[in-house]
Each structure stands twice: as structure tokens, then as C-alpha cells.
Amino acid sequence: MGARIGLIGLGTMGAALASNIAEKGFDIAVFNRTTKVTRDFVDGAGDLADRMTACESLEDFVAAIDAPRAIILMVPAGEPVDQQIEALRPLLDADDLIIDCGNANFHDTNRRMTESGGPFLGVGVSGGEEGARHGPAIMGGGEPGHWDRVADIMNAIAAKHEGEPCAGLLGPDGAGHFVKMVHNGIEYADMQMIAEIYGILRDGHGLSPDEIATVFEAWDKGPLKSYLIEITGKVARAADTATGKPLLDVIVDAAGQKGTGRWTAIESQHLLTPIPAIEAAVVARNVSSRRDERAAGQEMFGAAPQAVEIDRDTLEQALIAGKVLCYAQGFVMIAATCEAHGWDVDLPTVARIWREGCIIRSAMLDDMASALADHPGDNLMRTPHFAEMLKSTHDALRQVVSQAALAGHSVPALSSGLAYFDAMRTARGTANMIQAQRDFFGLHGFVHVDGREDVHGPWAGKDAGKQG
Numbered sequence: 001m002g003a004r005i006g007l008i009g010l011g012t013m014g015a016a017l018a019s020n021i022a023e024k025g026f027d028i029a030v031f032n033r034t035t036k037v038t039r040d041f042v043d044g045a046g047d048l049a050d051r052m053t054a055c056e057s058l059e060d061f062v063a064a065i066d067a068p069r070a071i072i073l074m075v076p077a078g079e080p081v082d083q084q085i086e087a088l089r090p091l092l093d094a095d096d097l098i099i100d101c102g103n104a105n106f107h108d109t110n111r112r113m114t115e116s117g118g119p120f121l122g123v124g125v126s127g128g129e130e131g132a133r134h135g136p137a138i139m140g141g142g143e144p145g146h147w148d149r150v151a152d153i154m155n156a157i158a159a160k161h162e163g164e165p166c167a168g169l170l171g172p173d174g175a176g177h178f179v180k181m182v183h184n185g186i187e188y189a190d191m192q193m194i195a196e197i198y199g200i201l202r203d204g205h206g207l208s209p210d211e212i213a214t215v216f217e218a219w220d221k222g223p224l225k226s227y228l229i230e231i232t233g234k235v236a237r238a239a240d241t242a243t244g245k246p247l248l249d250v251i252v253d254a255a256g257q258k259g260t261g262r263w264t265a266i267e268s269q270h271l272l273t274p275i276p277a278i279e280a281a282v283v284a285r286n287v288s289s290r291r292d293e294r295a296a297g298q299e300m301f302g303a304a305p306q307a308v309e310i311d312r313d314t315l316e317q318a319l320i321a322g323k324v325l326c327y328a329q330g331f332v333m334i335a336a337t338c339e340a341h342g343w344d345v346d347l348p349t350v351a352r353i354w355r356e357g358c359i360i361r362s363a364m365l366d367d368m369a370s371a372l373a374d375h376p377g378d379n380l381m382r383t384p385h386f387a388e389m390l391k392s393t394h395d396a397l398r399q400v401v402s403q404a405a406l407a408g409h410s411v412p413a414l415s416s417g418l419a420y421f422d423a424m425r426t427a428r429g430t431a432n433m434i435q436a437q438r439d440f441f442g443l444h445g446f447v448h449v450d451g452r453e454d455v456h457g458p459w460a461g462k463d464a465g466k467q468g
């Protein structure tokens with residue numbers, strides 16, 4: 001008997017996932033581009049090594065797995081995935097299954113479904129190293145017959161919510177990677193809003209990292225309870241091992257990004273689906289990387305953030321409103337994309353899968369799953385439970401955004417969330433002005449409130465057709 005499954009790419013995620021798979025009782029063959037990494041991994045796997053076959057060539061790796069084979073790729077998105085597929089396929093049988101568990105762009109996954117030369121699944125895995133090791137959230141995309149071949153493994157290694165695996169096949173093609181991408185978009189917005197509140201506590205209230213940790217630890221016991229709030233308390237409490245200083249104070253304020261947030265923002269523009277809090281979070285990361293320019297700006301205009309008087313309850317309420325709006329935008333985007341691609345991704349199932357294991361897990365997700373199930377097609381912000389939540393918190397968000405602006409704090413995600421909320425409850429907006437301007441300079445026409453279409457203003461010549 002050979003291995004039940006194989007895994008290529010023993011980096012942070014692949015190593016943890018391979019250990020998780022072995023721990024759940026499945027024999028696994030492992031391969032890594034750098035052979036020493038494979039050896040070191042299996043040598044350090046303790047009792048789990050009995051269930052692992054360390055392979056030093058792709059040929060040995062393929063031979064070590066029982067046919068029909070299932071092979072997980074856990075390598076960086078883009079070229080590395082295509083290279084691995086290209087190297088593997090000639091060694092595989094026609095019905096061997098390749099499963100890309102990295103953060104692929106779902107357009108690539110759509111392409112690979114047909115061009116990878118055999119059965120293919122695109123599976124989003126969330127939870128970071130700890131999640132991959134002990135139970136991630138797993139978002140599958142592809143054909144049900146292919147998913148069924150590995151469903152027992154996926155369910156066994158996934159996080160559990162009250163015994164229910166946080167794993168599932170969400171749709172065909174790249175649907176799983178698409179949902180993981182939006183998950184990351186929400187992650188970006190949630191993290192940015194937390195960072196903005198951290199900035200107010202640090203620069204507006206003058207709190208130390210330890211004092212800030214205490215605030216987030218308290219919030220993690222209330223409605224904001226979530227993985228990201230929990231780790232915010234932990235990172236604020238941590239000390240730098242080199243200097244003994246608070247860790248946050250020795251980290252350069254330039255955020256990295258590997259692309260999933262940017263992909264979400266770009267995709268939303270293609271779909272004409274507004275996700276301004278997520279876009280603002282991507283922009284904020286880009287701004288953060290402009291360190292020299294920011295320093296020059298401070299020299300010229302003076303430092304921006306001043307003391308600000310907003311009580312902590314108001315900050316907590318604002319963050320609650322912001323968090324709901326991040327998820328609302330993400331779910332709307334999933335719904336819009338499904339429509340565009342003819343996918344039938346079930347939003348309550350997505351919310352249920354996100355309840356444990358993933359980075360955006362939150363106490364709110366159980367209620368979100370119920371709200372989306374009870375009110376299909378509605379924006380989460382208009383479902384009764386979350387509408388009540390927003391009614392009681394949006395004033396706090398307004399106070400925080402306005403006070404922050406007056407005191408020179410940059411809060412792009414919180415203010416974009418608020419602008420979205422206000423726009424989405426304004427029946428008559430201001431785009432009539434845009435339409436009039438477009439018609440004035442380009443004779444683009446507008447829809448008249450009486451129902452007539454392609455109407456022009458009085459500036460149009462007789463030849464332009466109908467006038468208003």
C-alpha cells in the first residue's frame with residue numbers, strides 16, 4: 001500500500017497541512033523543490049513520520065502514491081503552480097487529481113480546470129500556519145466527483161464548528177479560490193479598521209501598547225469577539241526579544257501584501273460591485289509603503305494625528321458597525337460574481353465554513369449564516385439582526401470618523417464603510433448631476449424620471465434627438 005495522498009511544497013502552509021493530514025490517519029507522500037527541506041521536515045515530524053514518505057524526486061513522489069492519485073500543491077500563486085503542473089502531468093495517469101490549495105487567482109484556476117491536462121480542484125485554505133496544522137477553513141471549487149475523492153480528508157483536517165467540518169465544495173471551476181479571495185478582501189478591511197482604531201488609541205489617546213492590549217482583550221469578550229481582535233490583543237502585549245521594547249513599536253509601518261486583496265478590488269471593479277472598505281484597505285497598504293513620501297509630507301505640513309476625545313465604548317461600537325459592513329460588502333461581491341459566472345455558491349454555507357479555522361472567524365458569523373439563509377438575496381446590512389446592529393452603532397462610526405478627521409487621523413476603511421452605509425440608505429443620490437454633466441460634454445443621454453430613456457438636455461442640438 002502506498003500513500004493515500006501527496007503534497008508538494010513544504011513551506012509554512014504545506015508543512016502544517018501535511019502534518020495535519022498525517023495526524024488524521026492518512027498516509028502522505030511529501031516533496032519539496034529544495035530536498036533538504038523535505039528531509040528536515042520528515043526528520044522533525046516525530047511520531048507522524050511513520051505516516052509520511054519523504055520523496056527526493058517527482059518520479060519517486062508519484063510512485064509513492066496509490067492510484068488514482070490525489071496531489072496537493074502548496075506553492076506560491078502564479079507561475080510556480082503552472083510549473084508544478086507542467087512537471088507533474090507527464091508522470092501522472094489520466095485520472096490523477098491535482099488539488100491547488102494555495103491562494104490562486106480564480107481566473108487562473110478557471111483556466112487550469114480545462115488546461116491542466118486532467119482532473120483539477122482549486123481549494124482555498126485559510127487559518128495561517130496554526131489553522132493548517134490543527135484545522136483550517138477549506139473552500140473547494142471544481143467537480144463534485146473530484147471533491148468526493150478527497151472529501152474524507154478535507155473534512156477530517158478542517159476546523160470543526162460544533163462537530164461540523166468547516167469545509168465544503170462551494171461551486172465549480174474557480175469558485176473555491178474566488179471565495180477565498182473575497183475572504184482575504186474582508187480580512188484586509190477588518191485588519192485595516194482595527195489598525196485605524198489602534199491609531200486613535202495610540203496617537204489620539206496616548207495609550208501604550210500594553211494599555212491598548214487591555215482594550216482589545218476586553219473587546220474580545222463582547223460582540224467583536226473574533227480571531228483578528230484576539231490576536232490584536234496578543235500582538236499589542238508582545239515584546240521584542242532583541243530590545244525588550246513593545247513589539248509594535250519596533251515594526252516598520254509598511255504593510256506587505258501578496259495580492260489577494262488587490263485581486264478582490266480589481267475584480268469588484270470589473271463586476272461594478274462596490275466594496276469600498278476593502279478597496280480602501282488595499283489603498284491604505286499601498287500608502288503605508290510610501291514611507292519616504294509620508295516623512296516628507298510630515299516635514300512640510302506637520303504631523304497629522306492630534307489628541308482626540310472619543311470614549312472607548314464609542315470606538316468599540318464604531319468597530320462593530322465597520323466589521324458588519326466589511327462582511328456585507330464581501331457577501332454582496334460573492335453573490336454578484338456567482339451571478340456573472342453562473343455559479344450557485346450558497347452564501348449561508350460560506351458563512352458557516354468561515355465560523356472556525358479561518359482568519360476572519362468571528363462570533364458574528366453564526367448570525368450571519370442565519371441572516372443570509374433567512375433573507376436570500378438581501379444585503380447583510382438590511383437583514384433584521386444586522387440592520388438593528390447598524391441602527392445602534394452607525395452613530396458611533398459617524399462620531400469616530402468625524403472626530404478622527406478633525407484631529408488629523410487617517411481612517412480610510414472606517415470612513416469608506418460609513419460612506420457605503422450612508423449611500424446604501426439614500427434613495428435619491430447625486431448621480432443625476434453626473435448624468436447631466438456627461439450629457440453636456442459628451443451627449444451620453446440620461447434616463448428621465450418620467451421613464452423616457454436616452455434623453456438629452458437643452459444643450460443638445462436638434463440633431464441629437466430627444467430633449468428633456
Ligand SMILES: NC(=O)C1=CN([C@@H]2O[C@H](COP(=O)(O)OP(=O)(O)OC[C@H]3O[C@@H](n4cnc5c(N)ncnc54)[C@H](OP(=O)(O)O)[C@@H]3O)[C@@H](O)[C@H]2O)C=CC1
Binds near residue numbers: 013077101
Ligand atoms: N502563509 C499563510 O498564512 C497562508 C498562505 N497561503 C497560500 O499557501 C501557499 C503557500 O504559502 P506559504 O506556505 O506561506 O509559502 P512559503 O513561502 O512558506 O512556502 C512556499 C513553498 O513553495 C515552494 N516553492 C516556491 N516556489 C516554487 C516553485 N517555483 N516551484 C516549486 N515549489 C516552489 C517552496 O519551496 P522551497 O523550499 O524550495 O523554496 C516552499 O515549499 C501560497 O499560495 C499562499 O498564498 C494560504 C493561506 C494562508
Ligand SMILES: O=C(CO)[C@H](O)[C@H](O)COP(=O)(O)O
Binds near residue numbers: 258
Ligand atoms: O491567505 C492568507 C490568510 O488568509 C495569507 O496569510 C495571505 O498571505 C494574506 O494576504 P497578504 O499576504 O496579502 O496579507
